[in-house]
Amino acid sequence: MTVYNTAADSANTSVRAFLTKVGEFYLGRSFNTSSGQGKSDWERVKNKVFQKKCAYCDEDSAKLQIEHLIMFNRKECGLHHPGNIVPICSKCNKRIRGPKGEYVNWEEQLERICKDQGEEHKFEQRRNKIRKHIKIEKYPNLSKEESHAIRVIANSLYENTKNELEKSLDLYKQLDKAFVQR
Numbered sequence: 001m002t003v004y005n006t007a008a009d010s011a012n013t014s015v016r017a018f019l020t021k022v023g024e025f026y027l028g029r030s031f032n033t034s035s036g037q038g039k040s041d042w043e044r045v046k047n048k049v050f051q052k053k054c055a056y057c058d059e060d061s062a063k064l065q066i067e068h069l070i071m072f073n074r075k076e077c078g079l080h081h082p083g084n085i086v087p088i089c090s091k092c093n094k095r096i097r098g099p100k101g102e103y104v105n106w107e108e109q110l111e112r113i114c115k116d117q118g119e120e121h122k123f124e125q126r127r128n129k130i131r132k133h134i135k136i137e138k139y140p141n142l143s144k145e146e147s148h149a150i151r152v153i154a155n156s157l158y159e160n161t162k163n164e165l166e167k168s169l170d171l172y173k174q175l176d177k178a179f180v181q182r
Contacts, residue, residue, distance in 0.1 A: 011161040015074045015154045022150060023079030026140040031080055033066065042066065046087040049133055055086035056113045058126065065093050069106040069130065074154040076103075077147065083139025086130060106130070 024031050032038040046052065046064055053060055055067065064087035070078030078084050095103045096112050104112070107127060114123040142150070 007162040007165040010165055011158040012073070014157050014161040016072055016080070018154060018157055019072055019077060019150075020080040023081035023084070026079065027081055031082065033085075041082045042085065045082060045085060045133070045137075050087050050129075053087070054089040054092055055126070055130055056088050056092040056110050057117060058122070059089060061087075061089040064089060067093060067106075069134070071095070071103060074151070074158050077150045077154055079140070081137070081139055083134045083137030086133065 020031065030036065030038060031041065033042040050064075052064065054064065066085050067088040068078045068080070069084050069086060070076050072078045072080060072084075092109075092113055096109055098104050098108075110127055110130070111120075111123050114120055114126065140146075
């Protein structure tokens with residue numbers, strides 16, 4: 001639960017809503033993981049494809065969470081799509097940062113987790129399982145131009161949402177000054 005809401009929070013939510021809609025465009029239907037077909041997809045991926053185990057550490061967990069392989073944000077622009085989600089445990093759901101402070105991609109994350117477990121030999125097997133999942137679920141193989149277009153729109157949406165919030169506050173202050181007697 002958010003303790004303090006900022007303009008960036010609402011902007012990030014707008015970006016995620018956009019990435020959800022783009023994912024649904026490529027999927028050809030809704031992908032709401034809390035109900036209907038989307039929930040069935042998530043349950044199938046979690047329970048059948050990954051056998052109720054974390055896709056990264058391969059440990060059983062009662063509380064598996066959705067991990068977007070390509071991060072679901074305005075920088076990475078990963079789509080909310082069955083081919084971009086895998087179940088992971090809360091321990092593995094902390095994306096590692098690279099030397100410049102940037103988040104690493106899912107393969108680097110997986111490799112680090114396997115290494116930390118002393119199971120480097122299982123990296124290829126786990127990576128291949130995830131790659132097979134991506135292919136079977138038909139995650140769109142976006143061209144550079146498509147990825148760029150999505151990123152441009154996501155960044156514009158982010159900035160516009162933040163600006164609208166500030167403009168709304170300014171408008172409220174003007175109306176308050178004009179109509180509220182103190």
